[in-house]
Amino acid sequence: MYDTRTRDLKEIVDREGLVTIYCCGPTVYRDAHVGNLRTFLLADLISRTLQLQGLEVDLIQNITDVGHLADDFQGEDKLLAEAERTRIDPFEIAREFEDRFHQDLALLNVQPARAYPRASENMQSMIESIQRLIEIKSAYVGSDGSVYFDATSFESYGAISGNKLEALKPGHRYEYTDEGGKKFHADWALWKLAGARTQMIWDSPWGLGFPGWHIECSAMSIDLLDAHVDVHVGGIDLRFPHHENERAQSNSLTHSEVVQTWVHGEHLLFEGKKMSKSAGNVVLLKDIKTRGIEPLALRLVFLENRYRSQMDLTWAALEAAHATLRRWKNSMAQWGEAKDLKIDLDLSQAFAQDLDTPRAILRLRAIEKDQTIGNQDKRAIFLFADQVLGLSLAEIPMSKPITGEVQRLLDQRVIARKTKNWSQSDSLRDQLANLGIEINDGAAGQSWHWK
């Protein structure tokens, strides 16, 4: 896999058959949009690929339910802002969106992680980590009483992002608002005093307050993965400052390189534009379903693009993937019912080489068309690929039971066709189409399937 820190392809090395993965999870103040889902899918693909190679995977994904620490005085905690807007308890909001996050992952066939630790439930561990950082002089209590990490104490700061401390001069992009108690502009808060805040605050040796955003990942990955993360996954935007700071904290705490390989997923555009509220193009999995597109079509679209390249998601691409998926499922059903797997070297190599899923998809299309490969083999190879692709290819495409009304219309149409009442049969076909049924008239008579 491509490692952001060394800027090179790096082999993922197991330790006695085990690989640990940590994936930065959602901040649960709103629904995850399809861009977030692409990153979560990346962790799933890495995990499934390793499993295909016979390795055991231990995956941890955090839930950020404390809200991000605002970096200037204008910034508001996202969760609390949402709580204020909706007048609902912030923890209740967090749980609600956390549930929906899990539902979305399930619809995309993302295998569950071993644990989804919540920041709010690991407060003690974070506080202990901060205390230890102060002890070893990597952190200090600032003049405002909050605790800050001393960026200059960590020698290789900037290794992931390429940023140099001297170059990180404040004020070139945003109007810089000095954060009171810092000694140095690149330092960041580990524990922020509550100030006027009354909700989502905890007691600590430094007083009531809340943790900085980066410390949760350090604390939880050290606790749950025993300070050894083989693969750390996240969106490209987290490279800096989040992962840079996380690495500084984790390595300082353990005196070791905690993360072996940093994998970053590139961002997603939608219809050519960055997804943002202001552009009005934030797309949720829900919206895709509303359009009658299968959630797994989204998974297929993502697989058709390399995780390291920016991709432009479009409705046309989603619809094309929906059609491909349907065709594959139909073909699979025609190819038999066997559950045998057949290893295909091209496919396993494509997966193993920096997750080249586009090449894998290409290979499948070639196998699909290849007349020298028998149906049984085709099915077995597709099933082999599906272990990583996770597209439920063996699923029978028409899964919903039909209603009595649909059955009645179908029966009427059979009669209409027998009596060559074409106008009635066409009108019935239209009615059925509105109900989501597609009609095929073949030599053997009428057949149908869900669109």
Add this chain to the structure above:
RNA sequence: GGUCGGAUGGCCGAGAGGCGAGGCAAGGGACUGCAAAUCCCUCUACACGGGUUCAAAUCCCGUUCCGACCUCCA
């Protein structure tokens, strides 16, 4: 301004020195009461200007444009 990616046919997208991926859309044909689905056929591209080479989409130099990150973000 700094750092890092990218530019491929109507559209989306692989490929990384030689034999021109694939998909979608479109057009033609087969099939059909008509459709749909399916199958067959057609459409031949690498931002621009130099250079290296027997040979460049691919390597080098320059230019233009687009994007990402640079303390909210997946």
